[in-house]
Amino acid sequence: MEKLIYLRDVVTLALDRKKCIGCGLCLVVCPHEVLIMNNGHVSIENRDLCMECGACALNCPTEAVTVRAGVGCAAAVINSALGRNASSCCCVIEPDAGACNGVREAKISGRTGCC
Amino acid sequence: MSLPGLDQPFVKGSVQTRMGPVPRISSTLVRADRWGSIKARWGVGRMRYTIEPGLYALENPDEKSPVLVTANYKMSFDRLREALPGRNAWILVLDTNGINVWCAAGKGTFGTEELVRHIESSGLEHTVAHRKLILPQLSGPGVAAFKVKKLSGFDVIYGPIEAKDLPSFLDAGLKATPEMRRKTFTIKERTVLVPVELVGTLKWALIILPVFFFLGGLGGPAGFWSGALNHGLLAMVALLSAVAAGAVLTPIFLPWLPGRAFSLKGLAMGLITAIILTAFRAGNFSDLAGRIEILAWFLIIPAIAAYLAMNFTGASTYTSLSGVKKEMKWAVPLEIAAGTAGLLLWLGSRFVT
Ligand code: SF4
Numbered sequence: 001m002e003k004l005i006y007l008r009d010v011v012t013l014a015l016d017r018k019k020c021i022g023c024g025l026c027l028v029v030c031p032h033e034v035l036i037m038n039n040g041h042v043s044i045e046n047r048d049l050c051m052e053c054g055a056c057a058l059n060c061p062t063e064a065v066t067v068r069a070g071v072g073c074a075a076a077v078i079n080s081a082l083g084r085n086a087s088s089c090c091c092v093i094e095p096d097a098g099a100c101n102g103v104r105e106a107k108i109s110g111r112t113g114c115c
Numbered sequence: 116m117s118l119p120g121l122d123q124p125f126v127k128g129s130v131q132t133r134m135g136p137v138p139r140i141s142s143t144l145v146r147a148d149r150w151g152s153i154k155a156r157w158g159v160g161r162m163r164y165t166i167e168p169g170l171y172a173l174e175n176p177d178e179k180s181p182v183l184v185t186a187n188y189k190m191s192f193d194r195l196r197e198a199l200p201g202r203n204a205w206i207l208v209l210d211t212n213g214i215n216v217w218c219a220a221g222k223g224t225f226g227t228e229e230l231v232r233h234i235e236s237s238g239l240e241h242t243v244a245h246r247k248l249i250l251p252q253l254s255g256p257g258v259a260a261f262k263v264k265k266l267s268g269f270d271v272i273y274g275p276i277e278a279k280d281l282p283s284f285l286d287a288g289l290k291a292t293p294e295m296r297r298k299t300f301t302i303k304e305r306t307v308l309v310p311v312e313l314v315g316t317l318k319w320a321l322i323i324l325p326v327f328f329f330l331g332g333l334g335g336p337a338g339f340w341s342g343a344l345n346h347g348l349l350a351m352v353a354l355l356s357a358v359a360a361g362a363v364l365t366p367i368f369l370p371w372l373p374g375r376a377f378s379l380k381g382l383a384m385g386l387i388t389a390i391i392l393t394a395f396r397a398g399n400f401s402d403l404a405g406r407i408e409i410l411a412w413f414l415i416i417p418a419i420a421a422y423l424a425m426n427f428t429g430a431s432t433y434t435s436l437s438g439v440k441k442e443m444k445w446a447v448p449l450e451i452a453a454g455t456a457g458l459l460l461w462l463g464s465r466f467v468t
Pocket residue numbers: 013029030031032033034035049050051052053054055056057067
């Protein structure tokens with residue numbers, strides 16, 4: 001399949017290799033193989049594949065990997081710019097999605113989600 | 116301590132545990148389950164498509180059976196049990212207000228605290244002898260595995276992204292292949308999302324299309340009906356093809372369209388659409404008004420297509436918020452400018468020349 005890659009060099013993903021203890025948890029949760037392990041530490045291999053979901057940062061016990069998590073959804077950005085609650089859902093990554101319509105936007109865990 | 120109700124329609128009996136009767140469920144979906152899924156997909160009462168959170172027994176689990184965690188959106192729950200025919204397992208359902216795992220994880224409702232709360236309230240430590248929980252990988256943005264371990268003593272093991280991979284994951288000794296961990300965005304997955312995008316847009320089209328039809332009839336030297344049936348109809352066809360370009364064709368042809376920004380891909384599809392439309396109107400370039408009219412559509416169609424394509428970022432499985440913001444910074448002003456300029460030109464072609 002054609003590989004879909006979004007914009008170059010935009011994501012807020014950062015890694016402090018000195019803090020990394022090589023537990024590998026971040027590799028497990030990442031849905032896009034952004035990080036790889038070499039010599040007992042992770043490094044960022046495919047930066048542009050990162051979708052800033054925040055799973056790696058939340059699961060890193062030493063805060064070695066950090067990211068400003070959010071949902072990459074234009075409708076959500078427009079809605080929050082207009083200062084209204086999102087009415088359109090953009091959480092459709094899961095196969096059984098479609099359940100988030102009309103749910104109030106939550107600011108938990110710093111996400112600017114739309115559903 | 117509380118256990119989910121036994122009176123829910125999909126529950127078949129119960130399994131006795133130290134904590135009381137745990138509702139038993141089967142991996143076979145019945146007609147009511149399927150009908151519910153169809154209704155949920157089409158948005159009929161889907162805000163209430165929930166089940167009671169808590170511990171369930173898939174068939175006849177014992178203290179050694181695996182524990183799988185999911186959201187209380189009925190469709191997530193059904194997908195999970197359906198993937199496990201002939202297996203015994205415990206299913207711990209978190210209260211996400213009927214929202215699927217990925218969305219709920221992003222909002223934090225499928226989160227560390229909620230999980231720990233349910234481990235305790237279901238008395239899981241008394242029901243199983245092991246200390247392992249299998250969570251869907253896509254709950255990662257909400258659940259910090261190491262914190263769950265610290266707070267509850269349970270190890271969180273991230274399972275595959277898709278429930279259908281669970282049997283092989285379980286048989287491999289809780290090991291996922293790299294393919295199971297990768298979120299794809301195949302042509303099939305993209306196509307399935309098209310109707311959702313389209314429905315929202317077509318609602319607007321129902322209001323706007325008649326206006327253009329009417330305006331098409333008002334201006335120009337010919338009578339109302341001749342104008343409406345010529346220029347008004349062209350406007351309706353042009354607008355609908357712009358919607359098709361941005362909300363249908365761009366998602367489907369996504370990997371093959373140029374650029375990385377969705378607006379660029381939509382723009383390309385919009386230009387192709389405008390060219391095709393022009394080819395059908397080749398006879399109308401003789402007068403100035405006809406030429407301005409075509410020019411107007413060359414601005415409006417790509418502008419609409421780019422805008423709708425940009426909105427598809429929300430449905431995609433790989434766009435980041437930083438990227439979307441960067442894209443919008445240049446795309447939105449351009450889309451508005453091109454759309455407005457096109458509209459003025461079109462009105463000019465009908466009323467001025
Ligand atoms: S934010 Fe998400 S996509 Fe990006 S590296 Fe972390 S887990 Fe992977």
